[in-house]
Amino acid sequence: MFNTGHYDQIHRSQGSSVALTVFAVGRYLDAYLEAFLNSSERHFMLSLPVSYYVFTDRPEKVPNVNLAPNRHLNVIKVQRHTRWQDISMTRMKTISDVIESDIRHHSTHVFCFDVDQVFTGRFGPEALGDTVVLLHAHYYHLPRKLFTYDRNPKSKAFMRTGDFYYHAAVFGGSWRSVKALTEACYKSIMEDKKNNVEALWHDESHLNKYFWLHKPSRILSPEYCWDTSIGYRFDIRVHRLLWAPKNYYKLRASLD
Numbered sequence: 476m477f478n479t480g481h482y483d484q485i486h487r488s489q490g491s492s493v494a495l496t497v498f499a500v501g502r503y504l505d506a507y508l509e510a511f512l513n514s515s516e517r518h519f520m521l522s523l524p525v526s527y528y529v530f531t532d533r534p535e536k537v538p539n540v541n542l543a544p545n546r547h548l549n550v551i552k553v554q555r556h557t558r559w560q561d562i563s564m565t566r567m568k569t570i571s572d573v574i575e576s577d578i579r580h581h582s583t584h585v586f587c588f589d590v591d592q593v594f595t596g597r598f599g600p601e602a603l604g605d606t607v608v609l610l611h612a613h614y615y616h617l618p619r620k621l622f623t624y625d626r627n628p629k630s631k632a633f634m635r636t637g638d639f640y641y642h643a644a645v646f647g648g649s650w651r652s653v654k655a656l657t658e659a660c661y662k663s664i665m666e667d668k669k670n671n672v673e674a675l676w677h678d679e680s681h682l683n684k685y686f687w688l689h690k691p692s693r694i695l696s697p698e699y700c701w702d703t704s705i706g707y708r709f710d711i712r713v714h715r716l717l718w719a720p721k722n723y724y725k726l727r728a729s730l731d
Contacts, residue, residue, distance in 0.1 A: 477601055483522035486600035492524040493603070494582035494650070496570055499531045499590045500555055507590045507719055509538040516543060518594035518715070526582055528573055530566070549577075567664065567678055571657040579650045586647035592700065596715040604693030606652045608686055611642035612697040612705060612718075625680040630672045631663035632680035637687045643679035645700045645716070648692070659685055 495515065499508040512527065519525065524545040529537055532555035542548060553569060570587060578585060584603050614622055617640075624634035647653060660681040667674060674680035698711050702718040 479597065479599060479601065482599060482601040482603075486523055486603060489583075491584060491600060491603065492526070492582045493520045494526045494528060494574075494578045494585045495519065496528045496530070496573070496585065496587045497590050498553070498566055498569075499529060499537070500553065501532065503590050504531055504533060504536055506722075507592075509540070510593050510719065511588070511590050512538070512540045512548075514594035516540065516546070518596060519598045520600065521597075523600060524582075526578070528578070530569055565661075567657040567661040567681075571654055571661060574650050574654045574657070579654070582650060584647060585650050585653040586645070587653070589644040591719045591721065592644065593717050593719050594715065595717050596698075596713055598699065598715045602647075602693070602695060602699065604648060604691075606648040606656070606686075606689070606691040607646060607693045607695060608641045608682075608691045609645040609695045609700050610697050611640045612700060612702045614640035615697050616708075623675060624683060625675045627672065627675070629667075629670060630674050630680070631666050632674035632684045634684055634687055637683060638690075639694065641679075641683050641686055642700060643676075643682045645695065646682065656682070656685055656689075 497508075497511065508529070508531075515527075521543070525547075527546070527548045529548065529550045530553045531537060531550065532553060534550045534552050537550050540548065551573065570585075574585060586602075586607075619636060622637060622640040624637055624640070625632040627633055646656070648656070660678055663681045663684070664674070664678065696711070698713050698715050700716045700718070701711060701714045703714075704718075
């Protein structure tokens with residue numbers, strides 16, 4: 476196990492601070508946001524200043540959360556799309572825009588999360604880096620031929636092969652690097668849209684393509700976003716973030 480205090484001390488001395496972005500649109504807000512935020516207050520970057528950026532179509536429904544000192548909550552209203560795929564893909568532009576308008580003035584790093592997750596263990600400064608990605612829990616132990624990259628040559632996300640398969644539920648880095656990533660992914664998404672193409676796994680497909688071309692500086696173990704339905708794995712000793720129970724049919728159908 477790594478020395479947690481070492482990383483805390485280094486990043487405090489460097490003046491590190493973290494912006495956390497999360498989208499809670501439609502019924503995802505009611506189903507997941509409160510548990511996500513409360514668990515984050517127990518486990519996420521406790522030694523550093525943290526600013527939450529919650530993007531939602533219903534700001535008035537965002538729950539009240541008791542925040543520790545040097546932790547702040549910003550609620551930003553976003554458009555409610557009819558398809559969940561559009562929410563997934565347009566978040567790249569939304570994150571890029573808020574980095575430019577606000578985050579870069581206040582935070583050194585950014586972490587972007589899906590809301591349907593719960594923190595269950597320390598998620599601290601040891602996870603920070605210039606560009607940070609997460610090994611997908613369902614693919615990290617599989618051969619590359621089974622990775623679900625986008626195989627459509629017409630898509631900007633097309634990949635013949637890659638290093639790993641990354642999960643878009645968690646990614647981050649310095650604000651400059653996250654801005655570059657989100658801008659590049661959004662540009663590719665819009666080029667696909669002009670050509671009537673949609674990548675297999677939407678923004679996740681574009682994220683995998685980006686990190687095939689621009690290698691990340693830090694790759695997180697699946698312990699940083701684990702799915703307990705996988706069962707026991709000898710190499711996953713700690714669960715830091717867990718997938719919350721999913722009911723995609725009910726939640727996504729509600730966006731229509």
